[in-house]
Amino acid sequence: MPLRSPRVFARPERAFPAGGRKRWVPLSGAALPWALAAVFFALYTALSVRLHQRLLTTGYDLGIFEQAVRAYAHGHLPVSALKGPHYNLLGDHFSPVLATLAPFYRLFPSPLTLLVAQAALLAVAVVPLSRWAHRAHGRAAALVVGIGHGLSWGIASAVGFDFHAVCFAVPLLAFAVTALGNGRPRAAAAWALPLLLVKEDLGFTVMLIGCLIAWRGSRRLGLSTAVAGLAGSLLEMFVLIPAFNPGNGYAYSGSVADGGRGGTGALGLLHLPVDLITPETKVITLLTLLAPTAFMALRSPLILLVLPTIGWRFLSDNQAYWGTGHHYSAVLIPIVFGAFVHSLGRWAPGTSPQDLRTLRSGLAISGAVTLLLVPGFPLARLADPVTWRAAPRAAAAHRVLDRIPDGATVAASNRLVPQLTDRCTVTLFGFRGIPLTADWIVVDTTDPMGFPLSARDEAHALDRARAEGFRTVTRDDGFLLLRRSPPDGEALR
Template sequence: MPSSEATLPWTLAAVFFALYAALSIRLHQRLLTTGYDLGIFEQAVRSYAHGHLPVSALKGPGFNLLGDHFSPVLATLAPFYRLFPSPLTLLVAQAALLAVAVVPLSRWAYRSHGRAAALVVGIGHGLSWGIASTVGFDFHAVCFAVPLLALSVTALGNGRPRAAAAWALPLLLVKEDLGLTVMLIGGYIAWRGSRRLGLATAAAGLAGTLLEMFVLIPAFNPGNGYAYSGSITGGGRSDSALLDLLHLPVDLITPQTKVITLLVLLAPTAFMALRSPLVLLVLPTIGWRFVSENQAYWGTDHHYSAVLIPIVFGAFVHSLGRWAPGTSPQDRRTLRSGLAVSGAVTLLLVPGFPLSRLAEPATWQTAPRAAAAHRVMDRIPDGATVAASNRLVPQLTDRCTVTLFGFHGVPLTADWIVVDTEAPMGFPLSARDEAHALDRARDDGFRTVTQDDGFLLLHRSAP
C-alpha cells in the first residue's frame, strides 16, 4: 500500500477529530450543552461506570435508560469515564467515533479512484452537515453507528459480505431502529450472491428491532411500552388504515422540509449516489422519520441524519466506478467533474451548520457569566440532589444527582435548585412559568443561598 494511501485517511481523521472535539468542548465550556441530551447520556454512562444499569434521574426517578432507547453500546464508555469522570469524556469519544468513519471511505476512494477522490470523499464526509449537526448538539449514542456503517458499506462496495455483516450486526446494540438498516444490508448481501449469509443477516436485523422495541424496552420500562412507536409507524392521519396507506407517498415528501433534507443529503455527492444501490440503505431511517408526526425528525438539525452520511458517501464512491469505470479521457473528465461538484457543494453548505462556529470569535471567548455560573454551582456539595436549568445540568451530572427543574411529571425531590433567571432557555418552562415554579419552591421551604449575574441558587430549609 502506498504510504499516502495509508496515511491520508488517518490524517483526515485526525484533523476532523481535532475540529469536532474543539467545537464540542467549547460549547460545553460556554454553557451551551444541555441536560437533554448530554446530561441524560452522562448519567447512563456514569451508572455503567459504577457497575449499575444505566439509570437517568433526568428521565424520572430510577428511570432505566434501556427502557427509553436500547443502546447498551454506551457501556463501552464506562472504563474511560471511570478514569475521567466528566461530560467531556463523552464529547471527546463522540468526536473520535465520528472522525474515524472517514478512514474506510477515503481509503476505498483512494484505491478505486486515486488521491483526489480520497480527499473529496474524506473532506466531504468530515464536513458534512449531518456530522456537523451531531457535533453541534451534545452527545448521542448514534455516534457509534457512523463508523460501523462506514465500515459495513465499504465492505459491501468491495464485495466482502462477511465483513459487511460483521460490521453491521453491532448496530443492534446502538439503537433499536437500526436493525431495519441491518435488514437491508442483509438483503443487499443476499442479492449480491451470498444468499444464506444475507438472509441470516436480514433476519437478525428484523428480529433484533422487533425484540428490542416490543420485548426488551418494555421490560425495562414496565407499563409504558415502547414510547416511540409513532416514530416508526407514523401517528396516523385518520381512523382508516387504508386512507393512511394511500396518503403515505404524499406524507413522505410534504411538507417541503422533507424535500430539502433529501436534496442536501444527496447534493454533496453531486446526486451520483443515486446511481448506486447502496443508497437504498437510507430508506429505513428516512422512512420512520418522514412518516412521523414529530417535525423535529424531518429537517437537518440535531443528530438524526448522522447515520445517513456514511451511506450516501459510500454510495458516492461506488457510483464513481459505475459513472467513470475506465481510464479513458472521457472517464477521467467525468470523474473530475463529479468530484468538483461534490467538493463545491460541501463547501457551500458548511456555513449553514455548526462547524462554521469554529471560525467565529465568540466560540473562543468565554462570557463572564460562565464564571458566575460556576461560582454559584461551586456552592453545591458533591453528591447533592439538584434540580437545574437545562444548560446547567451537564455542568453538574459528573458529581451530583441532577434533575431538570420544572420538568413535567418529575417531582421536585432535590435539596438544591440552580437556575439561570437572566437567560432562560425556555425548556421545559417558559420564563414566566419558571418564575411561578420558583415561587412555589420558596413556599415549600427553599431559601436563596446566593445569586450572581442572574444565576440563582436555592437550598431546601430543614423542617
C-alpha cells in the same frame, strides 16, 4: 454494469495520478485517511469542548447519557434521573453500547469524556470511506470523500448538539458500507450486526444490508444477517424495551403510527408517499442529503440503506425529526458517501478521457457543495471569534454551582445540568411528571432556554418552590441558587 450482476459492488483497485491510472496504491496513500481522521477529531473535539465551556451543552441529551455512563461505570444499570425517578434508559432506547465508555469515564469522570469519545468515533468513519475512494479512484477522490464526510452537515449537526449514542453507528456503518461495496460480505455483516446494540431501529438497516449481501450472491449469510436485523429490532422494541420500562412499552411507536396524515387503513397507505415528502422541510432535508454527492449516490444500490431511517423520521409526528438539526442525520452520511464512491465507478467505469472528465466533474461538484453548506452548520462556529472568547457569564455560573456540595440532589436549568451530572444527582427543573424532590434548585433567570418551561412558567415554578420551603442561597449575574430549608439547627451553606 447491470444492477443484477453478482459483481455489482466489486471494483478493481485503481488510482489516477498525473501520469495515468495504475493498479497499485502508493504507500503514502495509507496515511491519508488517518491524517484526515486526526484533523476532524481535533475539530470535533474543539467545538464540543468549547460549547460545553460556554454553557451551551444541555441536560437533554448530554446530561442524560452522562448519567447512564456514570451508572455503568459504577456497576449499575443505566439509570437517568433526568428521565424520571429510577428511570432505566434501556427502557427508552436500547443502547447497551454505552457501557463501552464506562472504563474511560471511571478514569475521567466528566461530560468531556463523552464528548471526546464522540469526536473520535465520528472522525474515524472517514478512514474506510476515504481509503476505498483512494483505492478505487485516486488521491483526489480520497480527499473529496474524506473531507466531504468530515465536513458534512449531518456530522456537524451531531457534533454541535451534545452527545448521542448514534455516534457509535457512524463508524460501524462506514466500515460496513465499505466492505459491502468492495465485495466482502462477511466483513459487511460483522460490522453491521453490532448496530443492534446502538439503537433499536438500526436493526432495519442491518436487515437491508443482509438483503444486499444476499442479492450479491452470499445468500445464506445475507438472509441470516437480514433475519438477525429484523428480529433484533422487533425483539428490542416489543420485548426488551418494555421489560425495562413496564407500563409504557415502546414509547416511540405511537409517534410513527400517528405521523401519517392520511389516516389509517387503505386511505393511509395511499397517502403514504405524500406524507414522506410533505411538508417541504422533508424535501429540503433530502436535497441537502444528496446534493454533496452531486446526486450521483442515487445511482448506487447502497443508497437503499437510508430508507429505514428516512422512513421512521418522515412518518413521525415529531417535527424535529424532519429537518437537518441535531444528531438524526449522522447515520445517513456514511451511507450516502459510500454510495457516492460506488457510483463514481458506475458513471466512469473506464479510463477514457470522457470517463476522467465525468469523474473529475462529480468530485468538483461534491467538493463545492460541501464547502457551500459548511457556513450553515455548527462547524462554522470554529471560525467565529466568539467561540474562543470566555463566556461572559460562565465564571458567575461556576461560582454559583460551586456552592452545591458533591452528591447533592439538584433540579437545574437545562444548560446547567451537564455542569453538575458528574458529581450530583440532577433532574431538570420544571420537567413534566417529575416531582420536585431535590434539595437544591439552580436556574438561569437572565437567559432562560425556554425548555422545559417558558420564562413566565419558570418564574411561577420558582414561586411555588419558595412556598414549599426553598430559600435563596445566592444570586449572581442572573444565576439563582435555592436550597430546601434545612433541619433545625443546620445553617445554610
